Amino acid sequence: MKMALRACLRTKPGLTALLSQLSCSGHAAARRAPALVAQRSSSSTSQKIKVDFDQSSGVAVMHMQSPPVNSLSLEFLTDVCIALEKLEMDKSCRGLVVTSSQPKVFSAGLDILDMYGKSPEHCAEFWKAVQEMWLKFYGSNMITIAAVNGSSPAGGCLLSMTCDYRIMADNPRYSIGLNETKLGIVAPFWFKDTMVNTVGHRATEMALQLGLLYSPAEALKIGLVDQLVHEDQVLTTATETMTKWLAIPGILNISYTCHFFHLWCCNLVCTICSCVCQVIAAKKIHLSQDF
Numbered sequence: 001m002k003m004a005l006r007a008c009l010r011t012k013p014g015l016t017a018l019l020s021q022l023s024c025s026g027h028a029a030a031r032r033a034p035a036l037v038a039q040r041s042s043s044s045t046s047q048k049i050k051v052d053f054d055q056s057s058g059v060a061v062m063h064m065q066s067p068p069v070n071s072l073s074l075e076f077l078t079d080v081c082i083a084l085e086k087l088e089m090d091k092s093c094r095g096l097v098v099t100s101s102q103p104k105v106f107s108a109g110l111d112i113l114d115m116y117g118k119s120p121e122h123c124a125e126f127w128k129a130v131q132e133m134w135l136k137f138y139g140s141n142m143i144t145i146a147a148v149n150g151s152s153p154a155g156g157c158l159l160s161m162t163c164d165y166r167i168m169a170d171n172p173r174y175s176i177g178l179n180e181t182k183l184g185i186v187a188p189f190w191f192k193d194t195m196v197n198t199v200g201h202r203a204t205e206m207a208l209q210l211g212l213l214y215s216p217a218e219a220l221k222i223g224l225v226d227q228l229v230h231e232d233q234v235l236t237t238a239t240e241t242m243t244k245w246l247a248i249p250g251i252l253n254i255s256y257t258c259h260f261f262h263l264w265c266c267n268l269v270c271t272i273c274s275c276v277c278q279v280i281a282a283k284k285i286h287l288s289q290d291f
């Protein structure tokens, strides 16, 4: 799916426009202009994000440092998007590792406090920022690896699933999954689609309907993560793994992209049809109540 988005962002101007409308792209850029990285190795920091870029390997490491649990607030999401935009514009950056500076937690998902009791304008901006993060990671031209060094529920799990590869700390205290159902909320369809693309249809059905959080071993078993390593080894393994991915010529990447793009389009058409059906059904129910 990520590759599919990459392809359409490269090759389909119409879809790019569609996605950019969906994603409110540019709201992040409007706040702070991206800067190109000139040094061989560099480090740039916002309050909540630290990026170390090694120009010799072309690999950047994004450290999420929003205490206590890297919850995805509007401010944090905006900083993530700005950091991504900057890296994306620097063509020498080919790989990105995302990890957490917070102990025991990769990301606690959407910031619940930022969703509650806020103005409609804030909620709209917040929700657009969530979509923007998703699109930017999924559509990235860089190879992305999530170094999941702690728990990663809900939106945190989504973030890791938008990456090409996931390495998780092998600590049974940590968990990962889309647990929205347990919170009494329904995960949006694109959360669901992202999970289907990662672990398949049946595993997603079980995961979403029961709001399951998986231990690292369980997550590995269903393919929600790709590799488990000792807690101390998550970041080094991620950078080693990145070397392997970057050794694959980009052209092959693009070929696979076309296959996945086809699947993604089919999915999108189905989703639109199902939305139309739901609207028609809702109207029928409404009408039958009137008479």
Ligand SMILES: CCCCC/C=C\C/C=C\C/C=C/C(=O)SCCNC(=O)CCNC(=O)[C@H](O)C(C)(C)COP(=O)(O)OP(=O)(O)OC[C@H]1O[C@@H](n2cnc3c(N)ncnc32)[C@H](O)[C@@H]1OP(=O)(O)O
Binding pocket: 068, 069, 071, 104, 105, 107, 108, 109, 110, 111, 112, 113, 114, 115, 116, 122, 123, 124, 126, 127, 151, 153, 154, 155, 156, 179, 180, 183, 185, 186, 187, 188
């Ligand atoms: C605006 C319009 C939007 C409309 C949206 C509508 C629908 C959306 C539908 C679905 C999408 C939802 C996606 C989500 O991501 S919802 C968020 C789900 N997240 C969780 O369920 C995680 C809850 N947290 C935990 O499980 C644990 O905190 C942890 C991450 C495992 C860490 O555990 P630990 O024991 O280390 O820490 P604490 O539990 O003591 O927490 C420390 C501190 O952090 C606060 N906190 C935790 N999670 C969040 C969060 N998601 N948002 C905000 N704050 C969070 C927690 O309250 C503690 O704070 P305190 O002040 O007490 O220290």
